[in-house]
Amino acid sequence: MIFDKLKDEVNELLSRYPVKRSALLPLLYIAQREEGYVSEPAMKEIAKLLSLTPSQVYETVTFYSMYNLKPIGKFHVQVCRSLMCALVGSDNIVEWIQKNLNISSGQTTADRTFTLSVVECLGSCGTGPMMQVNDDYYERLTEEKVGQIFDDLKQKGSSSLKSGPFMFPQPTKS
Amino acid sequence: MAKYEKILLKNMEQPGYTGSLKEYEQTGGYQAFRKVCEGMAPSDIIETVKLSGLRGRGGAGFPTGVKWSFIPKDHPGPKYLCCNADESEPGTFKDRQLMERDPHQVLEGMAITCYTIGAETAYIYIRGEFWLGAKVLDQAIAEAKKAGYLGSNVLGTGKTINIFVHRGAGAYICGEETALLESLEGKRGKPRFKPPFPATHGLYQKPTVVNNVETLANIPHILNKGAAWFAAIGAPPKGTGTRIFCLSGHIKRPGNYEVPMGVTFREMIYEIGGGMRSDKPLKAFIPGGASAPFLTPEHLDVKMDFESLAMAGSMLGSGGITVMEEGTSMVWAALRLMEFFYHESCGKCTPCREGSSWLVQTLQRISRREGRMSDLDLLLDLCKSIEGRTVCAFGEAEVSPIVSTMRHWRSEYEELIREAEAAHPVKQEIPVLSQI
Numbered sequence: 001m002i003f004d005k006l007k008d009e010v011n012e013l014l015s016r017y018p019v020k021r022s023a024l025l026p027l028l029y030i031a032q033r034e035e036g037y038v039s040e041p042a043m044k045e046i047a048k049l050l051s052l053t054p055s056q057v058y059e060t061v062t063f064y065s066m067y068n069l070k071p072i073g074k075f076h077v078q079v080c081r082s083l084m085c086a087l088v089g090s091d092n093i094v095e096w097i098q099k100n101l102n103i104s105s106g107q108t109t110a111d112r113t114f115t116l117s118v119v120e121c122l123g124s125c126g127t128g129p130m131m132q133v134n135d136d137y138y139e140r141l142t143e144e145k146v147g148q149i150f151d152d153l154k155q156k157g158s159s160s161l162k163s164g165p166f167m168f169p170q171p172t173k174s
Numbered sequence: 175m176a177k178y179e180k181i182l183l184k185n186m187e188q189p190g191y192t193g194s195l196k197e198y199e200q201t202g203g204y205q206a207f208r209k210v211c212e213g214m215a216p217s218d219i220i221e222t223v224k225l226s227g228l229r230g231r232g233g234a235g236f237p238t239g240v241k242w243s244f245i246p247k248d249h250p251g252p253k254y255l256c257c258n259a260d261e262s263e264p265g266t267f268k269d270r271q272l273m274e275r276d277p278h279q280v281l282e283g284m285a286i287t288c289y290t291i292g293a294e295t296a297y298i299y300i301r302g303e304f305w306l307g308a309k310v311l312d313q314a315i316a317e318a319k320k321a322g323y324l325g326s327n328v329l330g331t332g333k334t335i336n337i338f339v340h341r342g343a344g345a346y347i348c349g350e351e352t353a354l355l356e357s358l359e360g361k362r363g364k365p366r367f368k369p370p371f372p373a374t375h376g377l378y379q380k381p382t383v384v385n386n387v388e389t390l391a392n393i394p395h396i397l398n399k400g401a402a403w404f405a406a407i408g409a410p411p412k413g414t415g416t417r418i419f420c421l422s423g424h425i426k427r428p429g430n431y432e433v434p435m436g437v438t439f440r441e442m443i444y445e446i447g448g449g450m451r452s453d454k455p456l457k458a459f460i461p462g463g464a465s466a467p468f469l470t471p472e473h474l475d476v477k478m479d480f481e482s483l484a485m486a487g488s489m490l491g492s493g494g495i496t497v498m499e500e501g502t503s504m505v506w507a508a509l510r511l512m513e514f515f516y517h518e519s520c521g522k523c524t525p526c527r528e529g530s531s532w533l534v535q536t537l538q539r540i541s542r543r544e545g546r547m548s549d550l551d552l553l554l555d556l557c558k559s560i561e562g563r564t565v566c567a568f569g570e571a572e573v574s575p576i577v578s579t580m581r582h583w584r585s586e587y588e589e590l591i592r593e594a595e596a597a598h599p600v601k602q603e604i605p606v607l608s609q610i
Contacts, residue, residue: 016338018252018295019378024360025343029302050360063362063520064343066302082264083464083510084422084496120346120514121264121464122303125494126420126428135305165274165310166267169429171187 002034002042003027003049010049020050024060028067037068065119073108073115075153077101078132082121085128093129094118096143100150113154127168136162181395181407181416182388183432186275193310195317198278204323206394207285211329216247219290223393225401227414232258232349232386233463233492234567235480244373245291245381254382255288255296256358257390260342260349262301263463264514265494268418268430269387273300273307276391277314283390285323285335286397291383294334299354302343311339346518350566351384353520364522365566388418388493409436413479417493421447424454424499436482440474443497454499458582462491464511465571467578468504488578504583505590508575509537515572526569529560533576540587543594550587554580 003010009030013023027049031042038061047054061067068076079094097116098104105118124130127139131146138149138161145161152159185191185201198204210219224239245253257280261269272280284296300308315337319325326334340358347353348363355377357363376382392415396404405414413435419442421428426448433446439459443449450456458468461478467488469476476486483490498507516530536553539545557573564570580587 019359021360022340022358025341025357028343029341060360060362064302064345066344081510082514083507084265084494086510087423087496087498087502120517121262123261123267123270123301125265125267125422125496126430127267128422132303137303137306163306165193165306166270167186167275167430168267168271169427171189 001045002031003045006030006034021052021056024050024052024057025064028057028061032067037071073112075113075133076115076117078117078119078122080120080122080124080128080130081118082125084121084125085130088128090129093131093141093143093146097146100147114150124166127163133159133162137166139163178416178433178437180432182272182276182279182391182418183430185279186271191275193274193276193278193314195278195314195321198276198282202398203278203394204282204321206397207282207289207323208329209397210286210289211331211333216290216292219286219397222401223396226396226404227401227411228389228392228396228404229413229480230386231388231392231417231493233263233465233489235490238385238389241373241385242287242291242383244371245383246374247292249381252295252378252380253291253293254377254380255284255291255293256351256354256377256382256384257284257296257298257387258349258351258354258384259298259300259304259307259387260354261304261387262346262349263465263492263494264511265420265422265460265463265496266492267420267422268493270304270307271430272387272391272418273304274310277311278318279391279394280387281311281314281318281324281337283393284337285318285328286393287383287385287390288335288337289331289333291381293383294336296335296337297340297358297377298337299340299342299348299358301348302341305341308339308341315339345520346514347520347566347568350568353566354384355382362520364520365568367565408434409477409479409482412481417478417490419478420494421497422494423459423497424451424502425449425497426451433478435479436477438475438477439469439495442478442495443474447497450497450499452499454501456497457500457502458498458504458507458579460494460496462489463494464496464514465489465567465574466491467574468507468582469578470582504579504586505537505541508579509534509541511575512537512572515568519568519572523564523569525560525563526572529556529569530572532556533560533572537576540590540594543590543597545587545591545594546600547588547591547595549591550580550584 027046031038043057044054047057108115129141130139149159228238229235342348345363348357350365352366353363372382416432418432516534519526519530521527560569
């Protein structure tokens with residue numbers, strides 16, 4: 001049971017909403033955080049916590065693209081393909097990643113390190129091409145930069161090339 | 175290049191500004207909220223915002239003060255404020271900057287709005303991918319609570335104002351206000367039929383205001399400096415204040431730029447944005463996010479305000495300007511956007527759910543050079559069957575790339591189809607049943 005050891009977190013979440021069902025999306029995020037994906041037992045557990053039927057949880061979870069219903073790799077690489085990124089070369093980045101990781105969109109590398117998803121707009125159109133790896137944004141990508149990021153992730157588990165609080169263009173000293 | 179005075183980006187453009195509560199207070203932050211809490215009547219605040227002419231910055235441009243005035247004053251029971259931070263319109267990335275760089279500006283706007291409409295609870299519905307923004311806001315809320323700006327008995331008024339961050343989970347449609355409310359209630363994010371409007375039947379069927387991040391960030395400034403000050407900026411009377419425009423695409427200096435409403439696209443693209451990124455000339459631009467119809471270089475002198483763009487056959491929308499250079503295929507561009515809309519159609523209304531699939535398939539067929547001239551009529555006919563026949567504005571949005579590119583660049587479609595017809599001539603003989 002995932003939520004038994006997270007009682008405080010769950011109760012704090014429930015206290016935010018007058019109607020329990022509102023806590024569904026946040027609880028699904030917790031399930032995904034704990035297990036790497038949203039499993040069926042987790043959905044059943046959430047249903048019980050919120051006094052819903054398992055199918056009410058399932059119908060909701062399948063509407064949203066950010067919940068993985070199957071286990072994925074350690075790093076979920078999501079590359080934007082929408083028009084604004086495509087204008088500045090996202091297709092090349094996608095192609096490079098597919099070639100170098102030897103997987104196509106929706107697949108996971110054999111060592112289960114990387115899962116690639118080619119996705120629609122992630123709201124970072126001025127700094128494309130861009131990708132999101134797990135929670136972090138990586139922007140203004142080039143092939144070399146992506147290579148560096150993947151090396152960092154493999155070796156250190158994180159990369160200093162990730163974006164901080166967003167501001168573009170950067171302020172200049174006047 | 176003309177230097178314009180900034181309102182919303184002013185603080186964060188100071189080198190070293192991190193957006194902490196202390197820094198925000200040093201620049202005059204929370205003064206407006208203090209003034210309000212000293213006993214300003216909610217009706218006076220609404221009047222001030224009405225007089226300022228502030229219109230919603232999310233896309234529809236509805237007058238903010240008028241929206242607030244629809245909240246029933248003597249309603250017993252809870253009312254809610256929802257800050258729409260879903261920012262999912264392709265081409266738009268301003269709210270992310272406002273939240274991650276100066277979160278208290280947004281929170282102060284929300285606190286004032288809660289005070290005005292009588293809401294004790296507010297939610298910031300932020301798109302799921304903006305994990306960093308959610309974290310920054312959570313920290314800022316904790317800071318503001320500690321300082322007495324949020325929580326119970328805010329600034330000694332006896333009022334309670336709590337703000338919670340609620341992350342979405344990757345659905346474009348949740349930027350539509352009623353879909354946002356459904357999603358916040360823990361359901362599939364499908365838009366509701368209006369009326370009733372959220373002002374009377376919103377979150378949990380209670381009176382609710384839904385305002386965009388940028389709209390709310392303007393509120394403290396309007397109360398500090400007065401309605402007349404704000405109303406004089408930009409393109410009064412219908413386009414007051416500044417607007418943060420997001421430049422993307424084939425532009426030399428992409429990014430967020432805050433300018434008064436009513437600046438021309440020529441100035442925005444060629445002076446502020448530094449012009450095209452290569453020596454190829456401008457071919458097309460989208461003036462207000464993916465939902466806004468494409469415009470051509472002929473429209474460069476159109477002013478960036480609500481009315482001027484409506485007259486030019488497009489819309490100011492979310493303020494996302496995407497620039498495309500000569501050589502960009504307009505059929506390809508329309509297809510890319512159409513694939514986005516197809517992916518994001520929520521599936522509630524048949525014309526949009528089925529139509530978006532037909533539109534994508536027809537466009538893909540034309541792009542693969544397998545189209546027929548009759549496909550052009552088919553596309554327009556489909557668009558006509560979607561537009562205006564859906565619960566929310568998604569229907570109008572998804573047809574706009576196709577309708578507008580066909581209006582301005584029909585020959586590009588025809589060219590691809592002529593190539594197809596040359597490669598695969600239509601067989602003249604139509605088999606009849608008896609021969610099969």
